[in-house]
Amino acid sequence: MAGSTIKHYRLKLALYKIKHSPTTMAGVAIVAIFVFLALFGEYIAPYPEDAYSIHIERKFLPPSLDHLFGTDAVGRDIFSRVILATRVSLGIGVGVVILSVLIGFPLGLLVGYIGGIWEAIVMRLTDIFLSIPSVVLAMAIAAMVQPTLENAMFALVIGWWPWYARLGFGLASTLKNEDYVLAAKSFGAGWGHIVFREILPNAIPILAVKASLDVGYAILAEALLGFIGFGVRPPTPEWGTMLSEARIYLPNIWWYATFPGLAIFLAVMGFNLLGDGLRDILDVREIS
């Protein structure tokens, strides 16, 4: 059937675009590696028990074949801990973005389409949230509650969803003037049909690009929370927290801070490259 060939065509086109864009390939590869590490970290890390156990006699060993990234102040293998931290850091990054999208985006689309008093209420609410720097807001919230993984995530989501509400609002207020929306309206479509069937699918490419870029920033913000002590508490392995522990030993014990820092850098860069690549791949109008 013609329909299935078109779907295959889209897939092939996406693969073609990825192949011919080295940066996108790099992004996909980096993200794939991190996702793999997040899923199977225990089986890859040479010393999986080092997430929590202490071997004081092995402290501050420089990088060697036994300990690729060296060991930390209490003798834990940094290589293993960086790998084990992937799940927490990536989980928070992706989780924050997904939750923010789920809360903010449909809300923004709806009020962007409906307009009127609801638009005023929701958009002024987002203005209030956006007028406070999101990291400061997250710090304030994280400081009030227990420093756990979930709370760090919620603290970030509260500062993050208004961006998606704004994005959805902007997209809906332009897309609602498209002729196909008018045509759907003329056929008696209600707001539910128009928002979720006509507007939302056309807004998804832009949402996907922003969301994938934001995963990187969310990882960064979460590392920052960890660094200043409002994020995940030690000894749970997490890149930001590890950096914060390592800070006082710089510059002599250089490997302690370098490798978690590199991990953050690579993850942020990977999601950024992926986001840039998605921009080209998701351009639906190019198939035909």
Added chain:
Amino acid sequence: MSILEVKNLTVYFKTFAGLSKVVENISFTLGKGESLALVGESGSGKTTVLKTVLGVLPSNAMVKGKLLFRGINLLETGNEELSKIRGTEITYIPQEPLAALNPLYTIEDHFLDRLILSGKSKTGILSYIRLRRKISPKLKNIMLKYLEKVKIPDPERVLKSYPMQLSGGMLQRILIALAIVSNPSILLADEPTTALDVVTQKEIIELLKELQRDLGLSILYVTHDLGVARTIADKVIVMYAGHMVEEGKTSKVLANPLHPYTKGLVDSIPKLVGGTLHGIEGGLIDYINPPKGCRFHPRCPKARDICRRERPKPVEINGRKVYCWLYGEE
């Protein structure tokens, strides 16, 4: 028997600069199986009239007057009833066929949505998901039947295609098929042939005429093209700056225009043989501060004092109506 009756329709828009008085005192009737063309230059309010009938005006519009569909005033009844009439009984063919179809859905998806919205198929999320995965033979037959009605070649393939894979003429046929799938009694056409080349334009007009005859459709056709109006419409209403200036049988109005504006329009049609073009001096009016009296007087070669003071009353001449002070005094 009239199926749509518009009485004293007035549409204003509240804008930042002031009240924009776009359409004033439009009245006409559309009989069953009849076709009526609204003619005028761009910006003369003809599309606004059509959008009012369709009920898709922006929220800053103020509408007065009556819009009777089989005796029901569309401007008054509750929302529920309206959305049923509009979309099933009154449907619409847009101007830009490619822009009017969501680029992400196949023609089959568009049909499915349309059938569900017009109540021809079961609604509800579960049955919807099932239908999207595999369409029932009954619905498929309806789709194929209507695609054949608008003379689409290879309808099976077309159903699986995305809008940008089809030509403008094909898409316009599909939009017509989408419009008639609910067995409407009135079809509103907003310059459906403007974006097409001349040959395709002729085919689409032939198709519309055929459907009008076979299905007993009434067509309200908006166009700036007098040639198109001549081929498709029984009756024509000439609009200038939101006012009616002339109304009557198309052949008579175009052969022997009474109003100076209609004369100017007819004279502005480019002819293949010789001569310079005769246009109409000046441009469209400012709707916020429209000229007093007849809205055409600043551009009218025959304007007199009374034209600047008072709005002309309709004068009946041989079954036609003309809104001009040149007539009726005698």
